[in-house]
Amino acid sequence: PPPLNEFMSNSQFGCPPEVWGDPNNAQSGWNDDFPNGLSRLVKHPAWLSRQCSVPCQTSHTYQDWDELRKVNVAGPIPEEVTCTNDDGTQSNVIVMGGKQVRDYFQSHYKEQMLDRRPPQTLTAAAVAASTLRRSYEWALRLGAAPAEARIFSGLTDRRDIWDSAGVFLARAGILRFQPWIARDVEKHITQYTKLPLDAPYDGIHVRRGDKLAKDGKFFVRNYWDQRGQYDKETGSMPQNYIPFTQYLRHLQTYECNIDGENPRLVYVATDDPLEVQSEINELPKDSQGYTLLPKLYDASQKRGIVGFLKGAWPTKSACHKLQFIFSPIEPSLGFHIETGRAKDNCDERYSRNIASIADLMILTKSDVFVGEYNSNWGRLVHMFRLKMNDSAEVKNGAKPVVETETKVAWGSQNPGPPGW
Numbered sequence: 001p002p003p004l005n006e007f008m009s010n011s012q013f014g015c016p017p018e019v020w021g022d023p024n025n026a027q028s029g030w031n032d033d034f035p036n037g038l039s040r041l042v043k044h045p046a047w048l049s050r051q052c053s054v055p056c057q058t059s060h061t062y063q064d065w066d067e068l069r070k071v072n073v074a075g076p077i078p079e080e081v082t083c084t085n086d087d088g089t090q091s092n093v094i095v096m097g098g099k100q101v102r103d104y105f106q107s108h109y110k111e112q113m114l115d116r117r118p119p120q121t122l123t124a125a126a127v128a129a130s131t132l133r134r135s136y137e138w139a140l141r142l143g144a145a146p147a148e149a150r151i152f153s154g155l156t157d158r159r160d161i162w163d164s165a166g167v168f169l170a171r172a173g174i175l176r177f178q179p180w181i182a183r184d185v186e187k188h189i190t191q192y193t194k195l196p197l198d199a200p201y202d203g204i205h206v207r208r209g210d211k212l213a214k215d216g217k218f219f220v221r222n223y224w225d226q227r228g229q230y231d232k233e234t235g236s237m238p239q240n241y242i243p244f245t246q247y248l249r250h251l252q253t254y255e256c257n258i259d260g261e262n263p264r265l266v267y268v269a270t271d272d273p274l275e276v277q278s279e280i281n282e283l284p285k286d287s288q289g290y291t292l293l294p295k296l297y298d299a300s301q302k303r304g305i306v307g308f309l310k311g312a313w314p315t316k317s318a319c320h321k322l323q324f325i326f327s328p329i330e331p332s333l334g335f336h337i338e339t340g341r342a343k344d345n346c347d348e349r350y351s352r353n354i355a356s357i358a359d360l361m362i363l364t365k366s367d368v369f370v371g372e373y374n375s376n377w378g379r380l381v382h383m384f385r386l387k388m389n390d391s392a393e394v395k396n397g398a399k400p401v402v403e404t405e406t407k408v409a410w411g412s413q414n415p416g417p418p419g420w
Contacts, residue, residue, distance in 0.1 A: 004062060005036065011040040011041075012349070013038075014347065014350025015346035016350060018031060019034050039178075041181060042176060043176045056085055056086075065095050077107065077108065078096055078100060116131050132154070135149075137149075138152075139152040148388055159414060160400050165417070167387060169419075185358045185361060188354050188358045193328055195265065196265070199262075201266065201325075201366055202267070202367055202370070203368070203369045203370070204409075206371075207271060207374070208241050208272040208275075221235075221237065223246070224237040243279065244279040248293060250370045252294070254320075257321055258292070260321070266324050286321065292322075293322065366404075368406075371407075372411045373408060373415040379415045387403075
Protein backbone atom coordinates (compact mmCIF):
# COMPACT_ATOMS: atom_id res chain seq x y z
CA PRO A 1 0.00 0.00 0.00
CA PRO A 2 1.19 3.58 -0.69
CA PRO A 3 1.79 4.54 2.97
CA LEU A 4 4.25 1.66 3.32
CA ASN A 5 5.81 1.83 -0.13
CA GLU A 6 9.51 2.76 -0.09
CA PHE A 7 9.29 4.13 -3.63
CA MET A 8 8.10 7.70 -4.04
CA SER A 9 5.99 6.71 -7.07
CA ASN A 10 4.53 3.62 -5.33
CA SER A 11 6.36 1.39 -7.81
CA GLN A 12 9.96 0.42 -8.45
CA PHE A 13 9.30 0.86 -12.18
CA GLY A 14 8.97 4.64 -12.17
CA CYS A 15 6.47 7.19 -13.47
CA PRO A 16 4.78 7.14 -16.87
CA PRO A 17 2.71 10.29 -17.64
CA GLU A 18 -0.49 8.53 -16.54
CA VAL A 19 0.75 8.30 -12.96
CA TRP A 20 -0.19 11.95 -12.50
CA GLY A 21 -3.77 13.10 -12.07
CA ASP A 22 -3.26 15.20 -15.19
CA PRO A 23 -0.85 13.38 -17.57
CA ASN A 24 0.19 16.72 -19.06
CA ASN A 25 1.04 18.24 -15.69
CA ALA A 26 3.53 16.49 -13.41
CA GLN A 27 2.55 18.82 -10.56
CA SER A 28 -1.10 17.78 -10.57
CA GLY A 29 -0.73 15.09 -7.91
CA TRP A 30 -0.97 11.32 -8.05
CA ASN A 31 -3.57 9.36 -9.95
CA ASP A 32 -4.76 7.22 -7.02
CA ASP A 33 -6.33 4.64 -9.33
CA PHE A 34 -3.13 3.99 -11.25
CA PRO A 35 -1.50 0.54 -10.77
CA ASN A 36 1.33 0.23 -8.26
CA GLY A 37 4.15 -2.24 -7.83
CA LEU A 38 4.69 -4.88 -10.51
CA SER A 39 1.28 -4.10 -12.03
CA ARG A 40 2.71 -0.84 -13.32
CA LEU A 41 4.94 -2.91 -15.61
CA VAL A 42 2.88 -5.96 -16.57
CA LYS A 43 -0.85 -6.46 -16.91
CA HIS A 44 -2.14 -8.98 -14.41
CA PRO A 45 -3.91 -11.72 -16.42
CA ALA A 46 -7.40 -12.33 -15.07
CA TRP A 47 -7.08 -16.08 -15.59
CA LEU A 48 -4.10 -16.26 -13.23
CA SER A 49 -6.13 -15.36 -10.15
CA ARG A 50 -9.44 -16.57 -11.64
CA GLN A 51 -10.69 -13.02 -11.03
CA CYS A 52 -10.75 -13.65 -7.29
CA SER A 53 -10.25 -10.72 -4.94
CA VAL A 54 -7.56 -10.57 -2.28
CA PRO A 55 -8.71 -12.94 0.51
CA CYS A 56 -9.65 -11.92 4.03
CA GLN A 57 -9.34 -8.17 3.46
CA THR A 58 -10.97 -7.21 6.76
CA SER A 59 -9.18 -9.67 9.02
CA HIS A 60 -5.70 -9.35 7.47
CA THR A 61 -3.83 -6.18 6.59
CA TYR A 62 -0.74 -5.98 4.40
CA GLN A 63 1.41 -6.02 7.53
CA ASP A 64 -0.33 -9.19 8.73
CA TRP A 65 0.41 -10.96 5.46
CA ASP A 66 4.00 -9.74 5.51
CA GLU A 67 4.52 -11.13 9.01
CA LEU A 68 3.25 -14.52 7.80
CA ARG A 69 5.67 -14.28 4.87
CA LYS A 70 8.56 -13.73 7.26
CA VAL A 71 7.55 -16.85 9.21
CA ASN A 72 7.73 -18.85 5.99
CA VAL A 73 11.28 -17.66 5.28
CA ALA A 74 12.57 -20.07 7.91
CA GLY A 75 11.88 -23.30 6.03
CA PRO A 76 11.51 -24.74 2.53
CA ILE A 77 7.87 -25.74 3.07
CA PRO A 78 5.72 -22.66 3.81
CA GLU A 79 2.84 -22.95 6.22
CA GLU A 80 -0.73 -22.68 5.04
CA VAL A 81 -3.09 -20.45 7.03
CA THR A 82 -6.89 -20.39 7.05
CA CYS A 83 -8.71 -17.06 7.26
CA THR A 84 -12.28 -15.82 7.00
CA ASN A 85 -13.35 -13.73 4.01
CA ASP A 86 -15.68 -10.75 4.20
CA ASP A 87 -18.59 -12.90 2.95
CA GLY A 88 -18.09 -15.49 5.69
CA THR A 89 -16.36 -18.11 3.54
CA GLN A 90 -12.93 -19.39 4.39
CA SER A 91 -9.74 -19.41 2.33
CA ASN A 92 -6.53 -21.36 2.68
CA VAL A 93 -3.57 -19.09 1.94
CA ILE A 94 0.17 -19.62 1.50
CA VAL A 95 2.07 -16.34 1.82
CA MET A 96 5.38 -16.11 -0.01
CA GLY A 97 7.80 -13.54 -1.36
CA GLY A 98 9.88 -13.97 -4.51
CA LYS A 99 12.61 -16.06 -2.90
CA GLN A 100 10.12 -18.27 -1.09
CA VAL A 101 8.30 -18.98 -4.36
CA ARG A 102 11.56 -20.16 -5.94
CA ASP A 103 12.48 -22.26 -2.90
CA TYR A 104 9.01 -23.81 -2.77
CA PHE A 105 9.12 -24.59 -6.46
CA GLN A 106 12.56 -26.18 -6.10
CA SER A 107 11.63 -28.32 -3.09
CA HIS A 108 8.01 -29.19 -3.85
CA TYR A 109 6.93 -28.77 -7.47
CA LYS A 110 9.95 -29.04 -9.75
CA GLU A 111 10.37 -32.81 -9.68
CA GLN A 112 6.59 -33.31 -9.77
CA MET A 113 6.44 -31.35 -13.02
CA LEU A 114 9.23 -33.43 -14.52
CA ASP A 115 8.18 -36.79 -13.10
CA ARG A 116 6.40 -39.01 -15.59
CA ARG A 117 6.41 -42.03 -13.27
CA PRO A 118 2.91 -43.14 -12.21
CA PRO A 119 1.88 -44.56 -8.81
CA GLN A 120 3.26 -48.06 -8.28
CA THR A 121 -0.11 -49.58 -7.35
CA LEU A 122 -1.75 -48.97 -10.74
CA THR A 123 -2.16 -51.58 -13.44
CA ALA A 124 -0.11 -51.22 -16.62
CA ALA A 125 -3.03 -49.72 -18.55
CA ALA A 126 -3.95 -47.37 -15.72
CA VAL A 127 -0.30 -46.41 -15.35
CA ALA A 128 -0.06 -45.09 -18.90
CA ALA A 129 -3.43 -43.34 -18.67
CA SER A 130 -2.55 -41.70 -15.35
CA THR A 131 0.82 -40.40 -16.53
CA LEU A 132 -0.45 -39.07 -19.83
CA ARG A 133 -3.56 -37.53 -18.33
CA ARG A 134 -1.72 -35.68 -15.59
CA SER A 135 0.78 -34.10 -18.00
CA TYR A 136 -1.93 -33.46 -20.60
CA GLU A 137 -4.13 -31.54 -18.15
CA TRP A 138 -1.17 -29.55 -16.85
CA ALA A 139 -0.34 -28.45 -20.40
CA LEU A 140 -3.95 -27.40 -21.00
CA ARG A 141 -3.88 -25.28 -17.84
CA LEU A 142 -0.75 -23.59 -19.19
CA GLY A 143 -2.63 -22.68 -22.35
CA ALA A 144 -1.59 -25.47 -24.73
CA ALA A 145 -3.83 -26.52 -27.59
CA PRO A 146 -5.09 -30.13 -27.30
CA ALA A 147 -2.66 -31.39 -29.97
CA GLU A 148 0.24 -29.64 -28.20
CA ALA A 149 -0.86 -31.05 -24.85
CA ARG A 150 -0.83 -34.58 -26.26
CA ILE A 151 2.75 -34.12 -27.44
CA PHE A 152 3.73 -32.51 -24.15
CA SER A 153 2.32 -35.39 -22.12
CA GLY A 154 4.76 -37.78 -23.79
CA LEU A 155 7.90 -35.69 -23.23
CA THR A 156 10.61 -36.99 -20.91
CA ASP A 157 13.56 -34.70 -21.69
CA ARG A 158 13.83 -31.89 -19.12
CA ARG A 159 14.84 -29.24 -21.64
CA ASP A 160 11.88 -30.13 -23.87
CA ILE A 161 9.46 -29.96 -20.93
CA TRP A 162 10.68 -26.59 -19.67
CA ASP A 163 10.91 -25.04 -23.14
CA SER A 164 7.38 -26.19 -23.95
CA ALA A 165 6.11 -24.70 -20.69
CA GLY A 166 7.90 -21.46 -21.58
CA VAL A 167 6.10 -21.28 -24.93
CA PHE A 168 2.73 -21.86 -23.28
CA LEU A 169 3.34 -19.21 -20.63
CA ALA A 170 4.58 -16.60 -23.11
CA ARG A 171 1.56 -17.14 -25.34
CA ALA A 172 -0.84 -17.01 -22.41
CA GLY A 173 0.15 -13.40 -21.72
CA ILE A 174 1.60 -13.89 -18.26
CA LEU A 175 4.20 -11.25 -19.20
CA ARG A 176 2.04 -8.84 -21.17
CA PHE A 177 3.20 -5.27 -20.74
CA GLN A 178 0.82 -2.49 -19.74
CA PRO A 179 -0.34 -0.24 -22.64
CA TRP A 180 1.80 2.73 -21.56
CA ILE A 181 4.88 0.51 -21.39
CA ALA A 182 4.27 -0.83 -24.90
CA ARG A 183 3.66 2.70 -26.18
CA ASP A 184 6.80 4.22 -24.69
CA VAL A 185 9.00 1.27 -25.66
CA GLU A 186 7.85 1.60 -29.26
CA LYS A 187 8.56 5.34 -29.11
CA HIS A 188 12.01 4.71 -27.66
CA ILE A 189 12.89 2.21 -30.38
CA THR A 190 11.61 4.28 -33.31
CA GLN A 191 12.88 7.68 -32.16
CA TYR A 192 16.12 6.99 -30.32
CA THR A 193 17.55 3.65 -31.44
CA LYS A 194 19.97 3.93 -34.35
CA LEU A 195 19.21 0.39 -35.45
CA PRO A 196 17.51 0.20 -38.89
CA LEU A 197 14.38 -1.81 -38.17
CA ASP A 198 13.94 -2.86 -41.81
CA ALA A 199 17.33 -4.60 -42.01
CA PRO A 200 18.52 -7.94 -40.60
CA TYR A 201 20.60 -7.70 -37.44
CA ASP A 202 22.09 -9.80 -34.65
CA GLY A 203 21.85 -9.14 -30.93
CA ILE A 204 24.43 -9.58 -28.15
CA HIS A 205 23.62 -9.24 -24.46
CA VAL A 206 26.57 -8.73 -22.10
CA ARG A 207 25.64 -8.84 -18.42
CA ARG A 208 28.41 -7.96 -16.02
CA GLY A 209 28.04 -5.88 -12.86
CA ASP A 210 26.85 -7.69 -9.74
CA LYS A 211 26.01 -10.89 -11.65
CA LEU A 212 29.69 -11.67 -12.17
CA ALA A 213 30.49 -11.16 -8.51
CA LYS A 214 27.83 -13.74 -7.59
CA ASP A 215 26.35 -16.25 -10.04
CA GLY A 216 29.00 -15.90 -12.75
CA LYS A 217 32.12 -15.95 -10.59
CA PHE A 218 32.81 -19.65 -11.13
CA PHE A 219 32.50 -19.37 -14.92
CA VAL A 220 34.76 -16.31 -15.13
CA ARG A 221 37.44 -17.98 -13.06
CA ASN A 222 37.13 -21.17 -15.12
CA TYR A 223 37.41 -19.20 -18.38
CA TRP A 224 40.78 -17.71 -17.43
CA ASP A 225 41.97 -20.93 -15.78
CA GLN A 226 41.47 -22.83 -19.07
CA ARG A 227 43.73 -20.28 -20.72
CA GLY A 228 46.40 -20.57 -18.05
CA GLN A 229 45.79 -17.03 -16.82
CA TYR A 230 44.23 -17.67 -13.42
CA ASP A 231 46.44 -17.75 -10.33
CA LYS A 232 44.86 -20.24 -7.92
CA GLU A 233 46.92 -18.91 -4.99
CA THR A 234 46.18 -15.21 -5.36
CA GLY A 235 42.92 -15.42 -7.33
CA SER A 236 44.25 -12.89 -9.84
CA MET A 237 43.25 -12.96 -13.52
CA PRO A 238 43.42 -10.47 -16.43
CA GLN A 239 39.82 -9.27 -15.95
CA ASN A 240 36.96 -10.17 -13.65
CA TYR A 241 34.68 -10.75 -16.63
CA ILE A 242 34.43 -12.75 -19.86
CA PRO A 243 35.93 -10.72 -22.76
CA PHE A 244 33.62 -9.45 -25.48
CA THR A 245 35.59 -11.44 -28.06
CA GLN A 246 34.14 -14.61 -26.52
CA TYR A 247 30.70 -13.42 -27.63
CA LEU A 248 31.96 -12.48 -31.08
CA ARG A 249 33.30 -15.99 -31.67
CA HIS A 250 29.71 -17.11 -32.19
CA LEU A 251 29.26 -14.69 -35.09
CA GLN A 252 32.49 -15.82 -36.77
CA THR A 253 31.05 -19.15 -37.84
CA TYR A 254 28.75 -17.61 -40.45
CA GLU A 255 29.40 -16.93 -44.10
CA CYS A 256 31.92 -14.18 -44.76
CA ASN A 257 30.53 -10.78 -45.75
CA ILE A 258 33.82 -8.90 -46.13
CA ASP A 259 33.23 -8.35 -49.86
CA GLY A 260 29.67 -7.14 -49.40
CA GLU A 261 28.64 -3.51 -49.52
CA ASN A 262 26.99 -3.49 -46.10
CA PRO A 263 28.34 -4.63 -42.74
CA ARG A 264 26.60 -7.12 -40.51
CA LEU A 265 24.60 -5.11 -37.95
CA VAL A 266 25.06 -6.12 -34.33
CA TYR A 267 22.99 -4.57 -31.53
CA VAL A 268 24.73 -4.65 -28.15
CA ALA A 269 22.75 -4.45 -24.91
CA THR A 270 24.93 -4.29 -21.80
CA ASP A 271 25.22 -2.80 -18.32
CA ASP A 272 28.91 -2.10 -19.05
CA PRO A 273 28.81 -0.16 -22.35
CA LEU A 274 31.96 1.91 -21.84
CA GLU A 275 34.17 -1.13 -21.29
CA VAL A 276 32.55 -3.13 -24.10
CA GLN A 277 33.01 -0.18 -26.46
CA SER A 278 36.64 0.00 -25.40
CA GLU A 279 37.08 -3.68 -26.27
CA ILE A 280 35.49 -3.07 -29.68
CA ASN A 281 37.82 -0.12 -30.28
CA GLU A 282 40.79 -2.49 -29.98
CA LEU A 283 39.55 -4.66 -32.85
CA PRO A 284 40.85 -4.08 -36.41
CA LYS A 285 38.87 -1.64 -38.58
CA ASP A 286 38.53 -0.95 -42.29
CA SER A 287 38.68 2.49 -43.90
CA GLN A 288 35.00 3.11 -43.11
CA GLY A 289 35.41 2.27 -39.43
CA TYR A 290 33.67 -1.11 -39.59
CA THR A 291 35.05 -3.83 -37.33
CA LEU A 292 36.89 -6.68 -39.03
CA LEU A 293 37.08 -10.25 -37.78
CA PRO A 294 38.65 -13.41 -39.22
CA LYS A 295 36.75 -16.59 -39.88
CA LEU A 296 36.68 -18.81 -36.79
CA TYR A 297 39.09 -21.64 -37.44
CA ASP A 298 39.43 -24.78 -35.39
CA ALA A 299 42.14 -24.96 -32.77
CA SER A 300 44.38 -27.26 -34.84
CA GLN A 301 45.01 -24.46 -37.34
CA LYS A 302 46.16 -22.19 -34.53
CA ARG A 303 44.50 -19.21 -36.09
CA GLY A 304 41.53 -17.13 -35.16
CA ILE A 305 40.59 -13.94 -33.40
CA VAL A 306 43.42 -13.93 -30.84
CA GLY A 307 46.16 -14.14 -33.48
CA PHE A 308 44.27 -11.65 -35.61
CA LEU A 309 44.19 -9.09 -32.81
CA LYS A 310 47.88 -9.54 -32.09
CA GLY A 311 48.74 -8.94 -35.73
CA ALA A 312 49.83 -12.55 -36.30
CA TRP A 313 48.32 -12.37 -39.74
CA PRO A 314 47.19 -9.42 -41.88
CA THR A 315 43.79 -7.74 -41.96
CA LYS A 316 43.45 -8.74 -45.62
CA SER A 317 42.58 -12.17 -44.20
CA ALA A 318 39.46 -10.67 -42.57
CA CYS A 319 36.21 -12.49 -43.21
CA HIS A 320 33.55 -10.54 -41.30
CA LYS A 321 32.64 -6.86 -41.41
CA LEU A 322 30.55 -5.69 -38.45
CA GLN A 323 28.86 -2.48 -37.31
CA PHE A 324 27.99 -2.29 -33.63
CA ILE A 325 25.00 -0.32 -32.35
CA PHE A 326 24.51 0.33 -28.63
CA SER A 327 21.42 1.14 -26.61
CA PRO A 328 20.85 4.93 -26.75
CA ILE A 329 20.20 5.33 -23.01
CA GLU A 330 21.80 8.42 -21.51
CA PRO A 331 24.90 7.26 -19.53
CA SER A 332 24.12 9.63 -16.66
CA LEU A 333 20.94 7.65 -15.98
CA GLY A 334 22.89 4.45 -15.38
CA PHE A 335 22.23 1.08 -16.97
CA HIS A 336 20.41 -0.79 -14.21
CA ILE A 337 16.99 -0.17 -12.67
CA GLU A 338 18.59 0.26 -9.23
CA THR A 339 21.22 2.80 -10.38
CA GLY A 340 21.39 6.21 -8.73
CA ARG A 341 18.82 7.63 -6.32
CA ALA A 342 16.67 4.54 -6.61
CA LYS A 343 13.79 5.59 -4.39
CA ASP A 344 13.59 9.28 -5.26
CA ASN A 345 13.59 10.06 -8.97
CA CYS A 346 10.71 8.16 -10.52
CA ASP A 347 11.18 9.77 -13.96
CA GLU A 348 14.74 8.47 -14.23
CA ARG A 349 13.64 5.03 -13.08
CA TYR A 350 10.97 4.99 -15.75
CA SER A 351 13.45 6.02 -18.44
CA ARG A 352 15.81 3.20 -17.46
CA ASN A 353 12.88 0.81 -17.34
CA ILE A 354 11.75 1.71 -20.86
CA ALA A 355 15.30 1.50 -22.26
CA SER A 356 15.79 -1.95 -20.71
CA ILE A 357 12.54 -3.32 -22.11
CA ALA A 358 13.39 -1.85 -25.50
CA ASP A 359 16.66 -3.80 -25.35
CA LEU A 360 14.69 -6.93 -24.48
CA MET A 361 12.39 -6.51 -27.48
CA ILE A 362 15.28 -5.80 -29.86
CA LEU A 363 17.23 -8.84 -28.67
CA THR A 364 14.15 -11.05 -28.91
CA LYS A 365 13.58 -10.08 -32.55
CA SER A 366 17.22 -10.42 -33.66
CA ASP A 367 18.20 -12.95 -36.33
CA VAL A 368 20.90 -14.40 -34.10
CA PHE A 369 21.09 -13.85 -30.35
CA VAL A 370 24.31 -14.28 -28.36
CA GLY A 371 24.08 -14.16 -24.58
CA GLU A 372 24.25 -16.36 -21.51
CA TYR A 373 21.79 -18.08 -19.20
CA ASN A 374 23.60 -16.78 -16.15
CA SER A 375 21.52 -13.65 -16.71
CA ASN A 376 17.78 -13.41 -15.99
CA TRP A 377 17.53 -11.23 -19.10
CA GLY A 378 19.24 -13.88 -21.22
CA ARG A 379 16.82 -16.56 -20.02
CA LEU A 380 13.85 -14.28 -20.72
CA VAL A 381 15.08 -13.58 -24.26
CA HIS A 382 15.44 -17.34 -24.72
CA MET A 383 11.83 -17.92 -23.67
CA PHE A 384 10.47 -15.28 -26.05
CA ARG A 385 12.40 -16.81 -28.98
CA LEU A 386 10.71 -20.20 -28.62
CA LYS A 387 7.76 -21.60 -30.53
CA MET A 388 6.11 -24.99 -30.73
CA ASN A 389 7.14 -27.13 -33.65
CA ASP A 390 4.65 -28.48 -36.16
CA SER A 391 3.03 -31.62 -34.74
CA ALA A 392 3.71 -33.57 -37.95
CA GLU A 393 7.43 -32.72 -37.65
CA VAL A 394 7.44 -33.85 -34.01
CA LYS A 395 5.84 -37.18 -34.94
CA ASN A 396 8.69 -37.70 -37.40
CA GLY A 397 11.28 -37.23 -34.66
CA ALA A 398 11.83 -33.47 -34.61
CA LYS A 399 12.20 -31.53 -31.35
CA PRO A 400 8.88 -30.29 -29.90
CA VAL A 401 10.14 -26.72 -29.55
CA VAL A 402 12.17 -24.68 -32.02
CA GLU A 403 14.15 -21.57 -31.14
CA THR A 404 15.24 -18.67 -33.30
CA GLU A 405 18.99 -19.06 -33.57
CA THR A 406 20.59 -18.56 -30.16
CA LYS A 407 24.22 -18.93 -29.10
CA VAL A 408 25.40 -19.26 -25.50
CA ALA A 409 28.61 -17.29 -25.08
CA TRP A 410 29.70 -18.98 -21.86
CA GLY A 411 28.40 -20.73 -18.77
CA SER A 412 25.57 -23.21 -18.52
CA GLN A 413 23.99 -24.37 -21.76
CA ASN A 414 20.72 -25.12 -19.97
CA PRO A 415 18.34 -22.22 -19.25
CA GLY A 416 16.31 -24.25 -16.75
CA PRO A 417 12.61 -23.76 -15.98
CA PRO A 418 10.88 -20.66 -17.40
CA GLY A 419 11.19 -17.76 -14.98
CA TRP A 420 13.99 -19.50 -13.03
